[in-house]
Amino acid sequence: MKIGIIGAGSLGLLYGGYLATEHAVTMFPRSLEQAEKLCEHGITVCGENCFQVNVLSTMDVSALNEQDVIFVTVKQYHLMSIVNMLKNIESSIPLVFLQNGMGHLTLLETLPQQIILVGTVEHGATRKNEMTVSHNGVGKTNIAFFCGHSDLLLKFFSSQPEQFKFVHHDHYELMLLHKCFANAMINPLTAILKVKNGELIRNSFYYKIFQSLFEELISLFPQLDREAMYRSVKNLCLSTKENESSMLKDIKKGSKTEIDAILGYMLGKASEREQHVPIMTAIYQIVKGMELDGTIK
Ligand SMILES: NC(=O)C1=CN([C@@H]2O[C@H](COP(=O)(O)OP(=O)(O)OC[C@H]3O[C@@H](n4cnc5c(N)ncnc54)[C@H](OP(=O)(O)O)[C@@H]3O)[C@@H](O)[C@H]2O)C=CC1
Ligand SMILES: CC(C)(CO)C(=O)C(=O)O
Numbered sequence: 001m002k003i004g005i006i007g008a009g010s011l012g013l014l015y016g017g018y019l020a021t022e023h024a025v026t027m028f029p030r031s032l033e034q035a036e037k038l039c040e041h042g043i044t045v046c047g048e049n050c051f052q053v054n055v056l057s058t059m060d061v062s063a064l065n066e067q068d069v070i071f072v073t074v075k076q077y078h079l080m081s082i083v084n085m086l087k088n089i090e091s092s093i094p095l096v097f098l099q100n101g102m103g104h105l106t107l108l109e110t111l112p113q114q115i116i117l118v119g120t121v122e123h124g125a126t127r128k129n130e131m132t133v134s135h136n137g138v139g140k141t142n143i144a145f146f147c148g149h150s151d152l153l154l155k156f157f158s159s160q161p162e163q164f165k166f167v168h169h170d171h172y173e174l175m176l177l178h179k180c181f182a183n184a185m186i187n188p189l190t191a192i193l194k195v196k197n198g199e200l201i202r203n204s205f206y207y208k209i210f211q212s213l214f215e216e217l218i219s220l221f222p223q224l225d226r227e228a229m230y231r232s233v234k235n236l237c238l239s240t241k242e243n244e245s246s247m248l249k250d251i252k253k254g255s256k257t258e259i260d261a262i263l264g265y266m267l268g269k270a271s272e273r274e275q276h277v278p279i280m281t282a283i284y285q286i287v288k289g290m291e292l293d294g295t296i297k
Helices: 010-019 032-041 061-066 076-087 151-158 172-193 204-218 226-239 246-253 259-272 278-293
Strands: 002-006 024-028 043-046 050-053 069-072 095-097 116-121 124-129 132-137 141-147 166-168
Touching: 002 010, 002 061, 010 024, 010 043, 010 050, 010 124, 010 132, 024 061, 069 076, 076 259, 116 172, 141 172, 151 166, 172 204, 172 226, 172 246, 172 259, 172 278, 204 226, 204 278, 246 278, 259 278
Parallel strands: 002 024, 002 069, 043 132, 069 095, 095 116, 141 166
Antiparallel strands: 043 050, 116 141, 124 132
């Protein structure tokens, strides 16, 4: 398969690296400098084993129309800046979106592509330099069709190796909601408190806030199994107890966060239901304020 990847950050390099072991991968980074380095040196993935693969890389967006499938791995808040590029890709070429959160779903509805997939990523990846990514946590990629369907793509996903497994889900909304719910519980609190994920459970005072936030969030989704959701978020906190959440990392770097795609989306749900959610609202405002003045930088 010819695979295009838009964005060559942590996830872009990880997916480019693994998929290039079996497929022809073309990376579409933001800078010419990175494109040249990727052409010359390929991608190095460092995990339990390190490997290096050759890739093509270009700034020429017309090459997007030569791909069989395109992965979009920019951050949620970058999507608006590439929407015209996406709209110019032939409508027959499937797109796969791997962003955290659910704020981008309305944007996907405006795209002309007949087949669009969304995914949630359970890997941990950190870009070390323009050509190197560290694969910190081996997980899996959950994918679901947002619109359209392709047996060929399902075959492609199911043929990926165990260490880079894709799992197909029937209901995209439920799949995204599970991850978004967990991110809404863990990411903003860890970013504000400046703690690793596990501290939200270990510290009894932080755990009280965690429980109160859960009550507000779960009240927005009566269709979800309350006990199962609680168990799953708590287990995720424990299984990633040594991790710094992506939002804490962004705040530390002084970067923009994905708060709008995650908690902003949940606040939208609360507003639709005319539900008062003071804890969520306060947490959202604090993270927005921290973004604004880069207090932790
Ligand atoms: N990293 C992880 O472990 C995980 C990430 N995710 C999700 O995956 C998504 C991507 O995250 P991550 O890879 O960590 O983020 P990064 O910031 O590492 O990567 C985003 C990349 O997008 C690039 N980009 C931005 N605008 C453009 C553009 N116009 N054209 C081409 N490239 C562009 C950036 O380029 P530049 O470098 O030039 O700024 C950057 O390299 C997020 O939604 C995140 O929540 C989900 C689970 C795990
Ligand atoms: C699962 C979790 C919370 C792991 O840190 C994550 O997805 C993130 O940090 O964005």
